[in-house]
Each structure stands twice: as C-alpha cells, then as structure tokens.
Amino acid sequence: MQQAMMRAVQFDRYGPPEVLGVREAPRPVPKAGEVLVKVHAVSVNPVDSKIRSGSLRLLTGRRFPRSIGVDFAGEVVGLGPGVDEALAGKAVWGATKPLSIGVTAEYLAVDARWCGPAPSGVDSAGAAALPLVGISAVMALDAVAIESGMRLLVVGASGGTGNAVAQIAAAKGARVATVSSRANLDFCREYGAEEAYAYDTGDDLGGRRFDAIVDLVGTAVDRHRGLLRPDGRMATPAVKGMPAAYASALLPGPRVRVVQMRPGRAHLDRLAAHVERGELRPVIGRFYALDEIVEAHRSMDTGHSRGKRVILIAD
Numbered sequence: 001m002q003q004a005m006m007r008a009v010q011f012d013r014y015g016p017p018e019v020l021g022v023r024e025a026p027r028p029v030p031k032a033g034e035v036l037v038k039v040h041a042v043s044v045n046p047v048d049s050k051i052r053s054g055s056l057r058l059l060t061g062r063r064f065p066r067s068i069g070v071d072f073a074g075e076v077v078g079l080g081p082g083v084d085e086a087l088a089g090k091a092v093w094g095a096t097k098p099l100s101i102g103v104t105a106e107y108l109a110v111d112a113r114w115c116g117p118a119p120s121g122v123d124s125a126g127a128a129a130l131p132l133v134g135i136s137a138v139m140a141l142d143a144v145a146i147e148s149g150m151r152l153l154v155v156g157a158s159g160g161t162g163n164a165v166a167q168i169a170a171a172k173g174a175r176v177a178t179v180s181s182r183a184n185l186d187f188c189r190e191y192g193a194e195e196a197y198a199y200d201t202g203d204d205l206g207g208r209r210f211d212a213i214v215d216l217v218g219t220a221v222d223r224h225r226g227l228l229r230p231d232g233r234m235a236t237p238a239v240k241g242m243p244a245a246y247a248s249a250l251l252p253g254p255r256v257r258v259v260q261m262r263p264g265r266a267h268l269d270r271l272a273a274h275v276e277r278g279e280l281r282p283v284i285g286r287f288y289a290l291d292e293i294v295e296a297h298r299s300m301d302t303g304h305s306r307g308k309r310v311i312l313i314a315d
C-alpha cells in the first residue's frame with residue numbers, strides 16, 4: 001500500500017530561519033500510547049529558534065532531518081494501541097517536550113499524555129497560542145506561590161509567557177507590575193498590569209519592593225532579586241537567567257527558582273479552566289501560513305513581540 005504523505009516543516013542543518021523548509025514527508029502512524037492529530041494550528045516560541053539555530057545542539061544532537069515547534073491544536077483522527085477512546089474525534093490542544101518532536105506539520109503522532117481537550121470559547125488558532133506559554137506561566141506562578149493581594153513584578157511581560165503570567169496573576173487578585181519596552185506599556189496595562197515600567201526609557205524601579213517576581217528575560221536576575229521583600233519569592237524560566245538563579249542558592253537573600261515547562265494533561269486542564277473562566281485570553285500578534293515559516297522565525301528572532309505568532313495549517 002502506498003504510504004500517505006503530508007506537508008511538514010523540516011531542516012537538515014542548524015542555522016538561520018532560512019534552513020527551514022516545507023517538504024513532503026510520510027504521514028506518521030501513531031504508536032502505542034500516541035494519538036494522531038490533524039493539526040489545525042501551531043505557535044512559534046523562542047525555544048524553536050534555539051533548536052533551529054543549534055544553540056541547544058549539545059542536547060538536540062546531529063540527527064537530521066528535524067522538525068520544529070512545540071505547541072499545537074487540532075483534531076484526533078487516529079489512536080495508537082492503548083489510548084483512551086474518549087479522545088477519538090476530539091478537538092485537542094497540547095505541548096510536547098520541547099527537545100523531542102516538532103509539531104509543525106499537517107499530521108502529528110504525539111504522546112496522548114501531552115494532549116487534552118481544547119478549551120471551549122477559543123478557536124484552534126487561539127488554542128495553539130497557549131499551551132507552552134500557559135503551562136510555563138502556571139508553573140512560574142506556582143513557584144512563587146502567588147496569592148491574592150501579592151505585589152508581583154513580571155519582567156518581559158509583553159512576550160507570550162509574560163503576558164500569560166500577568167493575565168493569570170491578575171485574575172488571582174495579584175497586583176501586577178510589568179517591565180516591557182515603552183512601545184508595549186499600554187499592551188501590558190490591557191492585560192493585567194496596574195503599573196507598567198519600560199526598560200528602554202530609564203524607568204527606575206529602585207524604590208519599589210515586590211512580594212514576587214517572574215523574570216522572563218534573565219539578563220538582570222541579581223538586580224531584580226534586589227527588588228524583593230526579604231521573604232519574597234522569584235522564579236525564572238529564561239535560559240539566560242539560569243546561572244544567576246542557581247548561584248542565588250549560595251547567596252544571602254531569597255533563592256531564585258528555575259522553571260522548566262513540563263507538558264502534561266494536568267497542567268493543560270488547569271490552563272483550560274483559566275481560559276473557560278475568561279481569566280486567560282490568547283493574544284495573537286500575527287498569523288502565518290505554513291509556507292511563511294521562515295518569516296515567522298525571522299520575526300521571532302528579533303526578540304521583541306506583542307502577542308504570539310501562529311501558523312495556520314488547516315481549517
């Protein structure tokens with residue numbers, strides 16, 4: 001029997017966005033524990049750029065071709081052995097382990113534990129924009145034990161993850177302050193910030209004190225740690241912040257926790273509840289077609305954003 005084919009984004013070497021191409025590839029067949037998803041949309045995240053450029057090559061190795069992308073939304077069109085039949089035909093969303101498989105393809109065979117029923121009230125594009133940043137946000141807010149009334153500073157709040165952190169924290173009753181570029185101050189206020197500071201106009205946070213900080217940039221972890229109250233808590237998912245975060249365990253004052261996104265149904269279901277309660281809205285900066293993957297990565301590589309970049313793959 002002739003193998004069914006699909007269109008998929010792949011690359012054969014690490015490098016700039018131009019290494020990515022859309023190719024014909026065999027449609028995957030779900031193995032035990034996997035579902036086959038007809039992918040409707042995926043989103044682009046900074047980790048995709050890191051995988052594509054080779055900056056994580058010690059972890060990603062030299063096996064090519066590789067595919068790219070972590071979070072997705074679509075419809076279950078096949079089940080591997082041992083998968084709960086309740087997922088058959090369901091609209092799902094999910095995120096993979098970032099360094100495992102890539103999701104930017106018409107079909108995806110993926111561990112069923114990394115999928116969950118997509119939340120009601122958002123379309124596929126909105127659902128695809130949320131899993132990676134949303135799970136990371138939930139985990140970061142758990143790490144600082146966010147509670148109503150706490151003063152939280154979100155550094156990098158105009159990015160995908162920072163925006164999700166700000167929205168969920170504000171919904172929990174936290175008093176959110178943000179750091180972004182000046183161009184995104186109003187954007188941050190629109191999504192939960194009571195106070196919005198700009199990093200590019202010399203706004204001085206010096207006199208402020210916070211109960212909790214989530215730092216999505218990571219280039220000034222020590223400076224931001226100095227803004228915590230003595231019993232304050234701080235977390236960073238940013239790779240650049242990890243050395244300072246680990247070093248903080250050896251210094252006087254609060255330790256900075258490192259957050260690594262872990263995919264899974266429990267986190268997805270918590271996220272779906274936030275979406276369905278209207279506490280977390282997907283924010284999409286721009287839509288791209290599959291053939292525009294290079295452009296989407298060029299935009300991601302600028303390091304600036306206002307809302308997620310979403311690749312539309314099927315209706």
Ligand SMILES: NC(=O)c1ccc[n+]([C@@H]2O[C@H](COP(=O)([O-])OP(=O)(O)OC[C@H]3O[C@@H](n4cnc5c(N)ncnc54)[C@H](OP(=O)(O)O)[C@@H]3O)[C@@H](O)[C@H]2O)c1
Binds near residue numbers: 136216237239260306
């Ligand atoms: N370890 C994990 O599991 C994990 C999970 C999620 C995210 N992350 C990491 O966290 C980082 C952010 O992710 P993201 O999804 O939010 O990325 P993103 O959507 O690309 O956003 C990055 C944001 O950083 C802001 N920024 C740049 N320089 C800044 C500065 N000096 N001060 C304040 N903001 C600044 C930009 O704001 P302007 O556009 O306003 O300049 C931009 O909005 C990335 O490095 C990502 O890899 C890691």
